[in-house]
Amino acid sequence: MALVDRIGTSLERTPGGGIILTSVDALVDWSRGQSLWAMPMGTACCAMEFIAASFSKFDYDRLGTFPRPDPRHCDVMVLAGTITEKMKPAIQRLWDQMPEPKWAIAMGNCTVSGGIFYYDSYSVVRGADEFIPVDVYIAGCPPRPESLIDAVMQLRELVHEESIAPGKRRERNTKLPRSKAEANERMEAMRTPESDGPHAPAKVVNKEFPSDVIADEGGEV
Amino acid sequence: MSSFAMGAFWGLAAGLLIAIAALIGVWMERKVAGRIHMRIGPLEAGPFGLLQTLADTVKLVLKEDITPAAADVRPFRLAPFVVFVPIASSLAVIPYAVGWAPFDISAGVLFFMAVPSLSVIGILAAGWASRNTFATIGGIRGAAQMVSYELPRTLSVLAACMLAGSISMTGVLDAWRPWWLIVLAPAFIVYFIASIAEVNRGPFDLPEAEAELVAGYFADYSGIRWAIFMMAEYGGVVAASLFGAVVFFGRGLGLGGVPGALLFVFFAFALTTAMMWVKWTFPRVRPDQLMTLAWKVLTPIALVELLVVGVIASWML
Amino acid sequence: MTLEIESKEATHDTDGLPVEELVVNIGPSHPSTHGVGRVVVHLDGEVMTHVEPIVGYLHRGIEKMSENRTYLQVVPLTDRLDYVGSMYANWAYCRAVERLAGISVPERAEYLRVIVCELQRIASHMMALGSAAGDTGAATMFIYTFDERERIIEAFEELCGSRLTYNYVRPGGVSFDVPEGWLDNVLAFCAAHRDKLTEMDKLFFGNVIAKGRLKGIGVLSAEDAVAWGASGPVARGSGVNWDLRKHDTYSVYPRFDFDVPTGSNGDAYDRGRVRLFECYESCRIIEQAISQMTEGPVKTPLPRLLRPAPGEAYSHIESARGSLGVYVVSDGTPRPYRMHVRSPAFCNLALLKILAPGHMLADLVAVMGSLDPVFGEVDR
Amino acid sequence: MSDHLEELRERISELDPTIYPLFSIEFGDAVIAVPLDDLLVTMHRLRELGFDRLGMVTAVDRPEFFVLVYRLHSRALSAGLFVKAKVHKEDPVAPSMFEVWPAADWQEREVFDLFGIDFEGHPDLKRIFLPDEFEGHPLRKDYDHPRVIRRPDYI
Known part of the structure; x- marks a missing residue:
């Protein structure tokens, strides 16, 4: 990677090198976009739809995407399914094992925000972007396989904005902390119940149930 | 000096050939598997996805080349080349035209049998140097498998050599007669099965068994180095197919000129496709079954075949 | 939870050379753990000496969550339990709530439940067979079985609008009546499915390599199967003839004529084969149910807020993985006081540590595939 | 339904009179409420009676005590049976059923993990679902953690 970076940087600095740079970028981005090999990080329900997307009926191999279980050979991590606190270190490690350049697709509500498990759960991570810079989000519980194919095509458009020159690289859309200190600070903010952070506990209102909706136990039920 | 230049030229040519073969091989594999x-x-990517492998290659070349922190750096980095070079050089002895091979030596068959086996060192080194349990198991499996299947494979080819009375590739080709097809049929089957095992492809892809070992001995390789491993694998498939077409089908049923060349390509393609078909149809065997197959089934068959061919050869010639 | 595994102390072999046990960590993200299971394997050569399955990587706390939801709001949560067979968890939960609140279910709804659950059984078994075959390397079998599953998923989508999380079985019935022509499509599917099953039987179970890989692997005796609480195809593969549809019958199952296939050896091959034969039986049940069905309402009108009297109820049904039980405790409020799921996959997976040792590393995936764990249900 | 349960009660009383007084029928299910000290002995006896299958082990957090709930099945008697035992909140210890039915292995670990009830005699009692460093036992009613976001009360 370092060599490619250096070539990119020197091309950018050379007068007139931009012409070569853009042509090289066009080729590189085309090839990267055409072969987005997916790391199936299938943890729960969405993994079924992920499998469906790679099999006969949907076949995203048409786009050059196919699943390889080894993180070293993959370009895009498809986070499919609920992520728990126990699973988080494993995913983090697999993400770190993937070689640059790499992208992430958050498939399904659970990896977008925690989904149906947002409230009341003591073990679910509320969104994969708490620890992985996600590029494309797919909503749905679970999303249809077509949505995954669409996400791959959207990701391809993002890839086409990339460049081999570090200066011209696309800004990663990430809310992730840049340093460990910042991460700890955020964690603390999350922990205190009084904070106004996004993960502050909602106020619990104990209201009486309206009488008209209460089941009549002696009735026709 | 000139011989060195010649060697460099043919080495480069073989490298280019194997790269093209791998490009087509991977595309074909994905298409065949798809069907x-x-x-x-x-x-x-391109018409019929023909440029797919090109895109993959460019991407892989520009990918980050990771060497794990725990790895034994030098063997780790060298291993892909140790696997690739013997397989690439084995392509040099194949007679592409009648009476002509790039590297036409008197012991061509021996060369083809012996040199690709050197890649086992690379596989073992890759598995060991990765410092990864999956890779280690994969490397050891790969070494055991390749060493074991060497025997039936060589014995099966030896039958053809006995009929020809030569171990030169062009010599075997010159001596080829259509009735060999019948006599050598068992030897061909042994050769085909042993070749699949030799190039570590399904159902004998134990060193890289996806379900158990994720990717086996190359589990920790990324980018260009992994691409070289893959190229070596597909190069091995193509080389085994070309060799099989020469020895067992007499390079297109012994026909000269264009029809023979076309038939030669056809046979080689058919063998490659058959290997892919087998891979995608059968379950994977277990390591002990693999060894049983090599030592208790294939080797005896090859020996009996050798005996039969020996009798026929002494009677015919 | 650390991902590291502690290294073992080196022992010495007969020549006095230090020997270190090879410890292989498989999972939690691994192609053949069917999700997020993790197995720590101690190897002697290629032979496993000690196997420890570690679960909990998908523990989402559904039981705790349902304590803060009303009875009807829990139904979508049960969808996410066993995501390969959502209908079962729906039904088991709804039966428990119906028992608790004394709700009667119209007959047509019972028939519809039986039909969707038997279709779900086929879909789930297709997934189980396919992934078990895929683990042993037969990728094509996986694709073929998944294609069959896809047809059922399409039928479900037509029925309730969702491919995976159906929320179809509700307390008091089912959410919708069938669309026009749906039952004919199902009958046509069943007829075509039998041929496909025969083809799969030949493709995989008739294959000499598959026989070599699966026969005699992970042998579970009938006594162990009962004592360890195994159920479903895992127990039936060992010859334990125990199927809740027959032996603790519920719903309209007594009206159908079907057999319970059992194995005799208790190995991975028999467990897989039992699943295959169950699909034939499911086709029979579906055909009988469709011919017996009459017109009528499909759900009992319920108040917006169910408020059962204090009490508790347990209901179990035969899911594709075994006996799936739901235990609901009510304290008179609109929310369950406690909801517990007795998950068959959880109990079956506990067998891995007694089934796998002694076999080779390559057999681990075969044994695990034959137990058919779905981690949504194992971890809950 | 209740006829069947009466029959079960008769058969159990015939087979073993000591269990009979504990037998009751609650919410259409046969229930045996056992004092915690007698639990293991009763379970052994029930197993001898033909309840060869331990279906479920769980617990319920009542305000004053935990209730351990076992669900047994018998193929011979073709019946299901609940066994319940109260466990003190201050000192939540119960005997392990591992020696009676190995099926209790993981299920007791689950109860230990989520309720914090100790099972004496269990061969390998440790957390099963949650990471080892997790604090607290989430299925207890008083469990509270800042990470948990309570669902707003919309009904």
Whole structure:
């Protein structure tokens, strides 16, 4: 990677090198976009739809995407399914094992925000972007396989904005902390119940149930 | 000096050939697998997805080249080349035209049998140097498998050599007669099965068994180095197919000129496709079954075949 | 939870050379753990000496969550339990709530439940067979079985609008009546499915390599199967003839004529084969149910807020993985006081540590595939 | 339904009179409420009676005590049976059923993990679902953690 970076940087600095740079970028981005090999990080329900997307009926191999279980050979991590606190270190490690350049697709509500498990759960991570810079989000519980194919095509458009020159690289859309200190600070903010952070506990209102909706136990039920 | 230049030229040519063979091989594999799986396979990159492998290659070359922190750096980095070079050089002895091979030596068959086996060192080194349990198991499996299947494979080819009375590739080709097809049929089957095992492909892809070992001995390789491993694998498939077409089908049923060349390509392609078909149809065997097959089934068959051919040869010639 | 595994102390072999046990960590993200299971394997050569399955990587706390939801709001949560067979968890939960609140279910709804659950059984078994075959390397079998599953998923989508999380079985019935022509499509599917099953039987179970890989692997005796609480195809593969549809019958199952296939050896091959034969039986049940069905309402009108009297109820049904039980405790409020799921996959997976040792590393995936764990249900 | 349960009660009383007084029928299910000290002995006896299958082990957090709930099945008697035992909140210890039915292995670990009830005699009692460093036992009613976001009360 370092060599490619250096070539990119020197091309950018050379007068007139931009012409070569853009042509090289066009080729590189085309090839990267055409072969987005997916790391199936299938943890729960969405993994079924992920499998469906790679099999006969949907076949995203048409786009050059196919699943390889080894993180070293993959370009895009498809986070499919609920992520728990126990699973988080494993995913983090697999993400770190993937070689640059790499992208992430958050498939399904659970990896977008925690989904149906947002409230009341003591073990679910509320969104994969708490620890992985996600590029494309797919909503749905679970999303249809077509949505995954669409996400791959959207990701391809993002890839086409990339460049081999570090200066011209696309800004990663990430809310992730840049340093460990910042991460700890955020964690603390999350922990205190009084904070106004996004993960502050909602106020619990104990209201009486309206009488008209209460089941009549002696009735026709 | 000139011989060195010649060597460099043919080395380069073989490297280029194997690269092209791998490019087509990977594309073909994905298309063949797609057809077996009731799907289409690569479609978007170029016509019929023909440029798919090109895109993959460019991407892999520009990918980050990771050396794990715990790895034994030098063997780790060298291993892909140790696997690749013997297989690439084995292509040099194949007679592409009648009476002509790039590297036409008197012991061509021996060369083809012996040199690709050197890649076992690379596989073992890759598995060991990765410092990864999956890779280690994969490397050890790969070494055991390749060493074991060497024997039936060589014995089966030896039958053809006995009939020809030569171990030169062009010599075997010159001596080829259509009735060999019948006599050598068992030897061909042994050769085909042993070749699949020799190039570590399904159902004998134990060193890289996806379900158990994730990717086996190359589990920790990324980018260009992994691409070289893959190229070596597909190069091995192509080399085994070409060799099989020469020795057992007499390079296109012994026909000269264009029809023979076309038939030669056809046979080689058919063998490659058959290897892919087998891979995508059968379950994977277990390591002990693999060894049983090599030592208790294939080797005896090859020996009996050798005996039969020996009798026929002494009677015919 | 650390991902590291502690290294073992080196022992010495007969020549006095230090020997270190090879410890292989498989999972939690691994192609053949069917999700997020993790197995720590101690190897002697290629032979496993000690196997420890570690679960909990998908523990989402559904039981705790349902304590803060009303009875009807829990139904979508049960969808996410066993995501390969959502209908079962729906039904088991709804039966428990119906028992608790004394709700009667119209007959047509019972028939519809039986039909969707038997279709779900086929879909789930297709997934189980396919992934078990895929683990042993037969990728094509996986694709073929998944294609069959896809047809059922399409039928479900037509029925309730969702491919995976159906929320179809509700307390008091089912959410919708069938669309026009749906039952004919199902009958046509069943007829075509039998041929496909025969083809799969030949493709995989008739294959000499598959026989070599699966026969005699992970042998579970009938006594162990009962004592360890195994159920479903895992127990039936060992010859334990125990199927809740027959032996603790519920709903309209007594009206159908079907057999319970059992194995005799208790190995991975028999467990897989039992699943295959169950699909034939499911086709029979579906055909009988469709011919017996009459017109009528499909759900009992319920108040917006169910408020059962204090009490508790347990209901179990035969899911594709075994006996799936739901235990609901009510304290008179609109929310369950406690909801517990007795998950068959959880109990079956506990067998891995007694089934796998002694076999080779390559057999681990075969044994695990034959137990058919779905981690949504194992971890809950 | 209740006829069947009466029959079960008769058969159990015939087979073993000591269990009979504990037998009751609650919410259409046969229930045996056992004092915690007698639990293991009763379970052994029930197993001898033909309840060869331990279906479920769980617990319920009542305000004053935990209730351990076992669900047994018998193929011979073709019946299901609940066994319940109260466990003190201050000192939540119960005997392990591992020696009676190995099926209790993981299920007791689950109860230990989520309720914090100790099972004496269990061969390998440790957390099963949650990471080892997790604090607290989430299925207890008083469990509270800042990470948990309570669902707003919309009904």
